Amino acid sequence: QSALTQPPSASGSPGQSVTISCTGTSSTVGDYEYVSWYQQHPGKAPKLIIYEVTKRPSGVPDRFSGSKSGNTASLTVSGLQAEDEADYYCSSYGGTNIGVFGTGTNVAVL
Amino acid sequence: EVQLVESGGGLVQPGGSLRLSCAASGFTFSGYWMHWVRQAPGKGLVWVSQINGGGTSTKYADSVKGRFTISRDNAKNTLYLQMNTLGAEDTAVYYCAILTGYYYDHWGQGTLVTVSS
Numbered sequence: 605q606s607a608l609t610q611p612p613s614a615s616g617s618p619g620q621s622v623t624i625s626c627t628g629t630s631s632t633v634g635d636y637e638y639v640s641w642y643q644q645h646p647g648k649a650p651k652l653i654i655y656e657v658t659k660r661p662s663g664v665p666d667r668f669s670g671s672k673s674g675n676t677a678s679l680t681v682s683g684l685q686a687e688d689e690a691d692y693y694c695s696s697y698g699g700t701n702i703g704v705f706g707t708g709t710n711v712a713v714l
Numbered sequence: 715e716v717q718l719v720e721s722g723g724g725l726v727q728p729g730g731s732l733r734l735s736c737a738a739s740g741f742t743f744s745g746y747w748m749h750w751v752r753q754a755p756g757k758g759l760v761w762v763s764q765i766n767g768g769g770t771s772t773k774y775a776d777s778v779k780g781r782f783t784i785s786r787d788n789a790k791n792t793l794y795l796q797m798n799t800l801g802a803e804d805t806a807v808y809y810c811a812i813l814t815g816y817y818y819d820h821w822g823q824g825t826l827v828t829v830s831s
Contacts, residue, residue, distance in 0.1 A: 705759040
């Protein structure tokens with residue numbers, strides 16, 4: 605039940621792009637297309653922004669995109685906006701058949 | 715509209731017990747796996763427990779196994795988490811969440827549990 609590994613922080617200026625990595629193992633990330641990403645503003649509940657590696661729920665801007673290579677998934681936020689400043693968590697519901705979350709990344713918009 | 719509303723949090727002494735509830739509406743509650751996820755102050759999200767739609771299959775994180783019990787009442791559209799032998803390490807905001815496929819597409823607002831003397 606080890607957490608997925610994310611960088612603790614990332615930052616970019618408005619309009620720039622930032623990419624967050626999420627590293628697991630073959631049994632959590634590599635062998636499955638079940639990675640999801642969540643955005644969490646301070647004091648708020650997490651919000652789903654990417655599911656099944658690349659898909660966006662209705663209402664989520666296309667500035668958010670996901671990808672995966674081997675045991676590492678990535679979230680890219682393009683055209684950074686002030687409201688994108690938040691914590692971001694990856695998750696995988698892969699071969700372990702339980703929820704595993706990433707360690708979280710705080711994104712700052714400079 | 716899907717809604718999840720947690721309740722039951724509060725201040726409890728070490729070694730004490732608490733039962734959390736999550737009232738669900740806006741979807742067919744019995745058709746979905748439900749999960750509890752917690753977040754200690756200033757820390758990340760941690761999966762706690764899950765239960766299938768019929769209430770017959772459950773799993774727990776190692777850190778709560780033997781102390782926490784997840785259950786559900788589909789007639790009342792309510793999810794529960796009975797927490798016993800609480801310790802300071804259990805202090806967190808507890809969220810209930812719906813697992814759709816392999817992702818959490820709806821979350822409650824969370825309920826804060828504080829374990830302190």
